[in-house]
Amino acid sequence: MHSIKIIIIFSVFFFSLNSFGQVDRMEPPFWWSGMNTTQVQILFYGQDIADYEVLSEDISILDISRTENSNYIFVTIDTANKEPGAYTLHFKNDGKTAYSKVFELKERKSGSASRSGFDSSDVIYLLMPDRFANGNPDNDTTKNTIENVDRSNPGGRHGGDIQGIIDHLDYIEELGATAIWSTPLLEDNEPVYSYHTYAQSDLYKIDPRYGSNEDYQRLSAAMHQKGLRLIMDYVTNHWGSKHWLIEDLPSKDWIHQWPEGFRRSNYRMTTQFDNNAAKVDAKGCMDGWFDTTMPDMNQSNPMLLQYITQNAIWWIEYADLDGLRVDTYSYNDKEAIAQWTKSIMDEYPNFNIVGEVWMHDQAQISYWQKNSKIGAITGYNSHLPAVMDFTLHDALGTMFNEDNSNWNEGMIKAYENFANDFLYPDPNNLMVFVGNHDTNRVNHIFQSDFNKYKLALTLILTTRGIPQLYYGDEIGMLGDKDNKGDGDIRRDFPGGWAGDSQNAFLSAAVAGGRTKDQQTYFDFTKKILNWRKENSVIHSGKLLQYIPQDNVYVYFRYNDDHRVMVIINNSLKNHTINTQRYKEGLQDFKKGTDIITDSNMDLTSQIFIPAKTPMIITLK
Template sequence: MKTKLIVLLSWCLVALTQAQVEKIEPPFWWSGMHAQKLQLMCYGKDISKYNVQIEGITIDEIKKTENPNYLFVTIDTKGIEPGTFSIHFLEKDKIAFSQPYELKKRRENSSQRKGFDSSDVMYLIMPDRFANGNANNDSHPDTVEKADRSKPGGRHGGDIQGVIDHLDYLKDLGATALWSTPLLEDNEPVYSYHTYAQSDLYKIDPRYGTNEDYKRLASEMHKLDMKLIMDYVTNHWGSKHWMIKDLPTKNWIHQWPEGFKRSNYRMTTQFDTNASVVDSKGCMDGWFDTTMPDMNQSNPLLLKYITQNAIWWIEYADLDGFRVDTYSYNDKEGIAKWTKAIMDEYPDFNIVGEVWMHDQAQMAYWQKDSKIGAIDNFNSHLPSVMDFTLHDALMVVFNEDKGAWDKGMIKAYDNFTNDFLYPDINNLLLFAGNHDTNRINEIYQGDINKYKMAMTLVFTTRGIPQMYYGDEIGMLGNRDKKGDGDIRRDFPGGWKGDTQNAFLSSDKENGRTNDQEAFHSFTKKVLNWRKNAKVIHTGKLLQYIPFDNVYVYFRYKEEKSVMIIINNNSNDQELNVTRFKEGLKDYKMGTDIITDSNIDVTEAITIQGKTSMIIELK
């Protein structure tokens, strides 16, 4: 009887603890971090009525909010060795209950991790549409929306295991880094595959797998000398996030008297010296969408929460970079602090921000140490931004067969004339398309020659190339006519029962078609050459004004040079090499790595219409 009573009392104590502390976040941390102050978010029914005590650890601050279900406890971890300690919750100076908390040992040299850079080629996937490695998690009891592959906007079942299963494909293609759109839980009832409306920042969506699966993905990629980039969302959460349902403070999110207020999306108001306050607020504080409450990064509790969460994922999963969604919609002072905190913790890490603007000066404003930002004493500390103006050119330029003052290849040339605006031109992310744009092969109607010209430019100019899954097999998709689902089609062969498997070469049964193989073989050849072409990674760019819609530029270092020719004219063109003496120097010969043909660069060079050449000079 006595044993049963002890068991019962123990069970009651556990139940009481669980009732009072539903969550502590971060769920664990690490010893020896650069930032020594750790904010613990403690959540439970009426938890704020308790005081907190931790033996052997200094508590800097206990912060209560208007919501009694929260306590924010800031502790000093300086000098604390790895191990587990107890957080005591006191009522009238007596311990009501305790909760264990662990500081783990960090990976060796974790703070010196090297992020992605211009030696990399980033491959972007939407995991729900890439490959289904585990059909058992297509739907999950903890999430509302169930798998339905018949719906373009539904969940299709792609997951982390599917990515792991095809890492060899990515490695063989020549990709060195993987950017996956978000994998954290998104429990919206519809359109949840999108995963930008997140409902739990410490949990991988169970339809993609588990936290351990994500950690395993990074580990498997590192074995292949590949890097993993997480898509991080600071600007908004999902309407189903548990904290949105029980806000710690009213100003945890941006509130509007009329309820929902959509952002005006005018990011120029962030630096426009003539902007009205109402318009600036309308951009930063307006909601991105009805299911995406706008987070208030000027709230120090929230800012600390998302900063620690981002660092937690880097440390836990062993990440190599972030791509930050809608970077320029955040409170700019808050997001700058967030970015700096991460880069202070990991000085060689890399973060690229989505700054979807159409003017180089406006984009350059957001890159770290920008002289433009310095005009109003702003420094984002953001190492990299996405080159949307180059993307704007790529969307049209190869359909302009006849060059003119403002048509054709001059659009590419003009993009690079503004490189002086950027503090670090090698740290720009270049792309012909992504998950929010029409497919590049749709724009060019499946014309492989136009694809080759576009990707030659992306793969060989300054910066970090990014390609979108399926472009390398000629996948099509028109967002304007058929919606987002059309540009986010399933990769053929990623699902059991698919009639065709584009992960396999054309000489395999049900493998790539001849047309798909032509796209793939070009991409593979150039990317695998690029891996070891250091002159492309960090060499200088020398460009020539396009004549007759032919664009010529060089990537060069003291000991190495590559000449790139893009003939966007429908007709063959003969180039007088005398004009290019500055770039050709004393080189006599070269090899076009696309065709493996030898080129005498002391004589006129003839290039076929609508083709490109990548001539490695010798």
């Protein structure tokens, strides 16, 4: 009888501590002991919750902030030197405890702070989860999300999910990629176009049509078992119109407001550093909205900035991430996003973050990389380790369709791009790519010309930087954004759905597997990716390039121990090149092996290279 009373009393006590009462949300839901970020701002949300006092006997409360919306209260606690455990915060009214909430500090994973991010030894495989593979059809449509699955709609939900990625990690590993960048997986509850997932409605929740937070952890663990790295696509500039915080703002200045209600960004990112720019134009870029469904967030609001900083760190720690890709980096308040980036890098000094800076001039892109000489002119440092090489992307989209060399067409575009590397503080930490989820498919641009695909892939896999591939390019997938819209460049990967007529995840040797053409693309990609994986000279060696002649581009990657000679013949003619011109790169090497054809070569006098052909020659 006494034991029963004890159980009842304990149960009531435990319930009272964890009773939500007026707390509908608490974010972050927990934190970790031993973090560099020890001053944690906890957002509590509930009806008129600001009317309460918040006290704790367990943990120091540094600050309590209220906003114009009484449904919010922000409590900053000090977790320094606190052991893992449960810490109770009491909500009091008239001196009496109305309810209490437990905030947990978890034990941090060993070595978490020193985790290494992705780097130039990696090849990143970019996929859109909704279009890659459907591993769990049961979550295609859920009761708490608006848009239902409709695979017949190119701009609709198709059902791909986290389980689909897990199910095909062997495919990505076989291909030779070493990291996965998935477009955002957090909840996007827009009524239409929600598969895009850049209009997020909950920053602490995986979209249930993709799976659960725990599924994301499973993906990370499964990838790490295979030596693969996981990169999260993070959005700081805008949220979705259905975000629960947007629907009941803590204060009006959490988003950029306009008298007319909505004003689209002018997209002129140059106004961020143009000393001559009119203030109205700079404001029009930074504060304008991407779309009516994407409210533009005001990162200069310190509560919002702390919210998104903690959220990013929370996901890195929770999901054991290896990197972030930050969407529309250069549209944020530049001082605030620099602070956001620095806070994350202070927490994880060996981490990597790549920002989308979609500009068409090397100096302008360089402005956004950490320790930029260009940024220093205006006293700015973004603290952003990596940026995307959009000028190389621009060149790749045209130069392989330019068969005849002249002063500014053909392979000279590649040469000129790398000639501007002096502008970057760290050229090896640039993401290089032929295409992604926002651009025309490379094989559409090349009209399914496999030789042109070989030239482009050879270039991005052997030059400086971190290569990124877009899912399906390795099997020749097509997509025409200009005429058919985004859905066409984001087609379903064949075989990712039960009942697909063909499965490109499987070899052509298997019935119903890849077509002959798909296998040709795959085999070439696989061969170079797996060779690259084992050759550190390509990861970190110096780049020596020669001015292209007759649309033939030659460059070397080299270090103290190894040298690789790359030849890209972009002309319609066979060529024989005199090796004497390349003596600086060849040094005393007289023999080599073309790893593409496995052919041994004599380099003493000349090299024959067929039309529209690449060579990757390891020197012996």
